[in-house]
Amino acid sequence: MPGPIFLRGDTVTLRPPEREDLDAIREWLNHPQVWRPALDPLPANEDTAESYFERSLTSETDVKCLVCVDEEPVGVVSLTTTEYGPTATDRARSVELAYHLSPEYHGRGYGSEAAGRLVQYAFEDLNMRRVTAHVGAFNDASIGLLESLGFTHEGTRREAAFYRGYYHDMLTYGLLRDEWEDT
Numbered sequence: 112m113p114g115p116i117f118l119r120g121d122t123v124t125l126r127p128p129e130r131e132d133l134d135a136i137r138e139w140l141n142h143p144q145v146w147r148p149a150l151d152p153l154p155a156n157e158d159t160a161e162s163y164f165e166r167s168l169t170s171e172t173d174v175k176c177l178v179c180v181d182e183e184p185v186g187v188v189s190l191t192t193t194e195y196g197p198t199a200t201d202r203a204r205s206v207e208l209a210y211h212l213s214p215e216y217h218g219r220g221y222g223s224e225a226a227g228r229l230v231q232y233a234f235e236d237l238n239m240r241r242v243t244a245h246v247g248a249f250n251d252a253s254i255g256l257l258e259s260l261g262f263t264h265e266g267t268r269r270e271a272a273f274y275r276g277y278y279h280d281m282l283t284y285g286l287l288r289d290e291w292e293d294t
Contacts, residue, residue, distance in 0.1 A: 190233055208233075260286065
C-alpha cells in the first residue's frame with residue numbers, strides 16, 4: 112500500500128491519496144457510474160487527473176482520503192470546507208461530506224463504512240458542529256447511505272442538476288453533532 116493508514120474501519124481503511132493512485136483515480140473519474148451521478152461530464156486524461164490530484168486531493172485545508180479494501184484503493188471520501196469559506200467554517204464548525212466508489216464495489220457497505228468513519232472523525236477529532244452533503248434526487252443509493260448515517264433532508268434546490276437528459280432536484284442533507292451522538 113503506497114501510503115500510511117489514516118483511519119481504520121472494520122472492513123475499510125482510509126489513507127491519503129498518492130501519485131501512484133492516479134491511474135485508479137482516472138479510471139473512476141471516467142466511469143459513467145461515477146461521473147454521471149457526480150454530475151461531472153468531462154473526460155479525465157492524465158493531465159486532468161493530475162490537475163484534480165493537485166487542486167483537490169492534496170488540499171491543505173480539507174480531508175481527502177482513499178477508501179481501501181484489503182489495501183486496494185476503491186474510492187474517495189472527503190470533508191471539505193463549506194461554501195462560506197474557511198473563516199466562516201471555523202465559526203460555524205461545518206464541513207461537507209462527499210464520496211464515490213468504483214462501481215464494482217457498490218452495494219457492499221464500503222461507502223457507508225467509509226463515510227461513517229469520516230463523519231465520526233469530523234465530530235470527534237475536528238470538533239465539527241455539523242456535516243452537510245449534497246445529492247441528486249435521482250441517486251437513491253447515496254440518499255440511502257446518508258439516511259442510514261442519520262442525516263436529515265434539509266432542503267431541495269429544484270431542477271438544479273442535469274443528469275442523463277433531464278433536470279433533477281438537488282437535495283441537501285445535514286447531520287448535527289448532537290444528532291450523531293444520539294444514534
